[in-house]
Amino acid sequence: MSADKKPLLEVKHLKKYFHVGKNQTLKAVRDISLDIYKGETLGLVGESGCGKSTFGRTVIQLYEPTEGTVVYDGQVINNSLSQADRHRFTRKMQMIFQDPYASLNPRMKVMDIIAEGMDAHGIFKGQERKKKVIELLETVGLSEEHANRFPHEFSGGQRQRVGIARALAVDPEFIICDEPISALDVSIQAQVINLLKELQKRRNLTYLFIAHDLSMVKYISDRIGVMYLGSMVELADSETLFDDPVHPYTQALLSAIPIPDPDVEKNRNRIMLEGSLPDPIRLTQGCLFAGRCPYAEELCSKNTPEMKEVRPGHFAACHRVQ
Amino acid sequence: MSRLLEVNQLRVQIETQHGTVLAVRGVSFHLDEQETLAIVGESGSGKSISVKSIMGLLPKNGKIVEGSILLEGKDLVKYSERQMQSVRGSDISMIFQDPMTSLNPTMTIGKQIVEVLKEHRKDMSKAQMKERALELISLVGISNPEARFDQYPHQLSGGMRQRVVIAVALACDPRILIADEPTTALDVTIQAQILDLMRDLQKKIKTSIIIITHNLGVVANIADRVAVMYGGQLVETADVRDLFYETAHPYTKGLLASIPKASEKGSELTAIPGTPPDLMEPPKGCPFAARCTKTMEVCRQYPPEDMLCGENHHVRCWLLDERAKALRE
Numbered sequence: 001m002s003a004d005k006k007p008l009l010e011v012k013h014l015k016k017y018f019h020v021g022k023n024q025t026l027k028a029v030r031d032i033s034l035d036i037y038k039g040e041t042l043g044l045v046g047e048s049g050c051g052k053s054t055f056g057r058t059v060i061q062l063y064e065p066t067e068g069t070v071v072y073d074g075q076v077i078n079n080s081l082s083q084a085d086r087h088r089f090t091r092k093m094q095m096i097f098q099d100p101y102a103s104l105n106p107r108m109k110v111m112d113i114i115a116e117g118m119d120a121h122g123i124f125k126g127q128e129r130k131k132k133v134i135e136l137l138e139t140v141g142l143s144e145e146h147a148n149r150f151p152h153e154f155s156g157g158q159r160q161r162v163g164i165a166r167a168l169a170v171d172p173e174f175i176i177c178d179e180p181i182s183a184l185d186v187s188i189q190a191q192v193i194n195l196l197k198e199l200q201k202r203r204n205l206t207y208l209f210i211a212h213d214l215s216m217v218k219y220i221s222d223r224i225g226v227m228y229l230g231s232m233v234e235l236a237d238s239e240t241l242f243d244d245p246v247h248p249y250t251q252a253l254l255s256a257i258p259i260p261d262p263d264v265e266k267n268r269n270r271i272m273l274e275g276s277l278p279d280p281i282r283l284t285q286g287c288l289f290a291g292r293c294p295y296a297e298e299l300c301s302k303n304t305p306e307m308k309e310v311r312p313g314h315f316a317a318c319h320r321v322q
Numbered sequence: 323m324s325r326l327l328e329v330n331q332l333r334v335q336i337e338t339q340h341g342t343v344l345a346v347r348g349v350s351f352h353l354d355e356q357e358t359l360a361i362v363g364e365s366g367s368g369k370s371i372s373v374k375s376i377m378g379l380l381p382k383n384g385k386i387v388e389g390s391i392l393l394e395g396k397d398l399v400k401y402s403e404r405q406m407q408s409v410r411g412s413d414i415s416m417i418f419q420d421p422m423t424s425l426n427p428t429m430t431i432g433k434q435i436v437e438v439l440k441e442h443r444k445d446m447s448k449a450q451m452k453e454r455a456l457e458l459i460s461l462v463g464i465s466n467p468e469a470r471f472d473q474y475p476h477q478l479s480g481g482m483r484q485r486v487v488i489a490v491a492l493a494c495d496p497r498i499l500i501a502d503e504p505t506t507a508l509d510v511t512i513q514a515q516i517l518d519l520m521r522d523l524q525k526k527i528k529t530s531i532i533i534i535t536h537n538l539g540v541v542a543n544i545a546d547r548v549a550v551m552y553g554g555q556l557v558e559t560a561d562v563r564d565l566f567y568e569t570a571h572p573y574t575k576g577l578l579a580s581i582p583k584a585s586e587k588g589s590e591l592t593a594i595p596g597t598p599p600d601l602m603e604p605p606k607g608c609p610f611a612a613r614c615t616k617t618m619e620v621c622r623q624y625p626p627e628d629m630l631c632g633e634n635h636h637v638r639c640w641l642l643d644e645r646a647k648a649l650r651e
Contacts, residue, residue: 047509155597185364186536190580190593197590212510215539219582219591256514258539260581262562265542272518273511277479 007035008174008206009059014068016051016058024281028054030230031068033307036174041200041207043221043238045214045253049277051230052210056176059208060093072174091121094167098179100159104151110137110162111147117170136165140195157188164195174206181216193220214257218242223313226250229280229288232307236314247316249289287319295320326497326530327353327376332389334371334380341602345371345384347554350628353498358524358531360541360562362577363551364598369534372551373500376532377416378406393498412442415491419503421483425475431486432471435459438493458489461526463519481512485519492527501533505540517543538581542566547634550574553599553609555625560635570637573610608640616641 016029028051036042044052057063059070061077070077077089094117097103104113114133118124124132134144140161151159160180167175177196181189193216199205211217217224218238225235226249234247245251252271259265273292287293290300297319305317334346346368353359363369374380376391378398391398393413401409410416418424426434435455439446446454452471459467462485475483484504491499501520505513521544524531535541541548541562548565550558550573558571569575579592596613599605605612611621618640626638640646 047511157597185598186538186577187364187580187594188597190591191595194591194593214510215582252511256511258513258517258537258543260538260542260566260578262542262566265539270514270518272515277509 005037008038008073009036010071011035011059012069012071014055014058014070015066016054016063017066020281026281027230028280029058032227032232033068034225034232034235036206036208038173038206039200039204040222041209041220043217043224044208044210044227045212045217045224046227047212047253047277049229049280050227052227053178055227056095056178056208056210060095060176061089062095087121091117091170092173093176094170094172094174095176095178096160096163096167096180099183100156100163101151101183103163104159106151108150109147110149110151110154113151113162114147114165114169117166121170123170132169133165136168139168139199140165141191155188156184157191160184160192161195164192164199168199168203171203172205174208176208176210178210179212180209182211182213189216196220214254226253229277231288231317232315233289233318234316235307236316240314246310246314246321247289247318248293248295248320250316287317324355325352326355326394328390328392329372329376330390330392332372332375332391333387334368334375335385335387336371336381337383337385343601344604345554345601346375347601347604348389349551349554349556350389351549351556351559353530353532355497355530356524356528357546358533358544360545360548361532361534361551362536362538362541362548364536366598366601367551368554368601369551370502373416373502373532373534377410377414377500378403379410379416408442411438411491411496412494413496414498414500415494415496416500416502417484417487417491417504420507421480421487422475424487425483425490427475430472430474431459431478431489432456434486435490435493438490442494454493455489458493459486461492461523462486462489463515464489479512480508481515484508484512484516488516488519488523492523492529495527496529499529499531501531503534503536506535506537513540520544538577550577553604554601555609555638556636557610557639558635558637560632560637564632564635568632568635570631570635570642571610571639572614572616572641576613608638618646620646 011032011034014029014032018026018028020026032055046052058065072089111133114136115129118129133147137143137146142161181192184192200207209217209220221238224238224241226233228249234245234250242254245254252273255271278291286301286303287305290296299319305319307315307317308321310316310321330350332346332349336343336345349372361369375386386399432455435458436451439451439454456467456471459470464470464482464485505516508516533544545562547561549556552573558574569578576594580594582591594613599609607622607624608626611617620640626640628636628638629642631637631642
């Protein structure tokens with residue numbers, strides 16, 4: 001990303017802690033800072049429990065941040081926002097959820113599901129509302145006849161299209177896609193991804209794309225951030241991240257993706273990680289990856305590495321990186 | 323390699339509130355000794371129902387209406403539930419997607435392994451059983467077996483649990499291990515560990531494996547042969563290299579085209595339009611006809627026959643018929 005681009009969203013030292021009883025704290029998001037530029041797709045990857053969904057939900061203020069700020073288009077987004085400002089903000093930022101079965105109200109017609117955001121913001125009423133819903137249905141590849149049906153009458157892929165139409169209803173600029181294709185079959189995933197890409201081009205949308213399917217993330221993202229146990233360990237444009245990862249965790253993660261090509265797959269060298277994710281509640285100091293890292297030294301278990309710029313636009317948090 | 327399992331013309335129906343689902347519609351495949359067969363397909367394609375039929379684990383509303391399942395010549399379809407019980411766990415074992423739901427949360431992992439031995443290996447003494455259980459725990463790559471023996475499933479991570487599930491499944495040296503999406507619930511670094519383990523174990527204890535998955539990367543990693551299911555039927559069966567490099571069926575081609583390849587960033591993914599057929603009223607002709615880019619009139623009217631397009635390479639597609647040569651490209 002070139003330096004002259006102005007960020008649409010600035011996340012500064014964002015932290016989200018959850019109290020899990022007995023004076024224990026789960027640090028789901030530990031001090032993450034990043035910028036998202038207008039019109040780009042930032043992919044966020046990591047294994048289950050790494051905090052990528054919590055990060056997305058905290059950015060959009062579904063969770064109140066424990067510390068840190070989110071600045072959207074120059075405006076600080078927090079609890080002290082006036083009602084009017086908050087309304088303006090919620091129109092600009094929308095979310096698409098993972099499970100198209102759980103994220104649509106089964107008792108509402110598709111028409112009302114899609115229009116719910118418009119109703120809440122008091123935009124488009126009566127005939128105009130209907131017209132807008134039909135227009136949205138067509139945008140996502142459904143048709144007018146679907147408007148009066150209930151979610152159970154749709155397949156998974158179609159439901160996800162309804163979820164996308166709902167997110168688009170208030171003309172947002174920024175959409176958080178939280179695992180939007182993981183619940184779908186392979187042949188349907190490509191349909192939804194193509195739709196998201198096309199919408200981005202047509203409406204100049206900015207995406208934060210959260211997923212664990214790395215090949216799909218690489219395909220759709222301009223830049224990718226890798227998370228491990230609540231921290232960002234590496235951030236780079238997607239080509240660089242895949243071709244030249246510097247963090248040992250990113251290297252291991254990339255080498256673990258099975259590639260759909262038998263000859264390639266039979267001749268690959270995998271970096272096998274020992275063990276599995278440690279208990280995130282107990283971790284306190286040092287590099288969080290030290291326990292599984294093949295290169296860990298004494299320093300790693302003592303000091304927490306900071307994000308350093310390896311080369312322009314390529315950041316990594318590892319003591320080995322100079 | 324000798325033939326271990328042979329499934330012939332299997333038809334399975336499932337009765338539901340809304341009608342009868344023709345979940346498996348005339349499926350035939352086989353499994354040789356020490357081979358790994360991957361069955362690929364989307365949800366609802368009939369892959370899980372097919373292997374559950376082999377295990378005799380169909381849901382109550384499911385029924386095998388036709389076909390045979392021969393395990394070394396003996397037809398399992400004709401077996402009583404009692405007879406199937408002695409087959410399950412000792413001749414054929416199965417591991418499932420979610421390791422947490424296939425383990426008993428109130429039982430130590432050691433006891434869960436011993437339980438299987440008690441059922442099938444009445445000749446073993448208690449001490450022998452414990453010894454065997456410890457051996458199995460270390461076989462699946464869990465360190466410190468003595469300590470793990472007395473732990474409960476909740477004390478283990480997801481990957482460890484799946485290792486325990488594999489240990490339970492292998493307790494009686496089964497001839498066939500059926501794995502239904504064994505790595506789908508796991509993270510990618512753990513998935514790599516489990517796939518490695520399965521390949522290692524196959525070499526060590528010489529079982530045959532049937533793995534069900536929707537992940538073509540996993541297929542490329544572990545399979546010797548692949549069977550692709552669509553709409554309750556097998557559309558293509560081939561050795562793994564043939565399936566990826568000499569792909570013949572339009573559905574398989576579509577699947578491979580819809581996953582992003584490293585080299586083609588930015589270009590549009592080739593999605594398969596439409597959705598899979600409703601198996602309550604399956605199409606009369608080819609199940610893929612409605613979504614295929616090369617559909618001919620015959621495809622909608624008559625189901626394609628099993629055709630051979632290379633050694634071990636079976637395809638059900640009218641395009642392979644002599645008369646459709648011009649359309650094949």
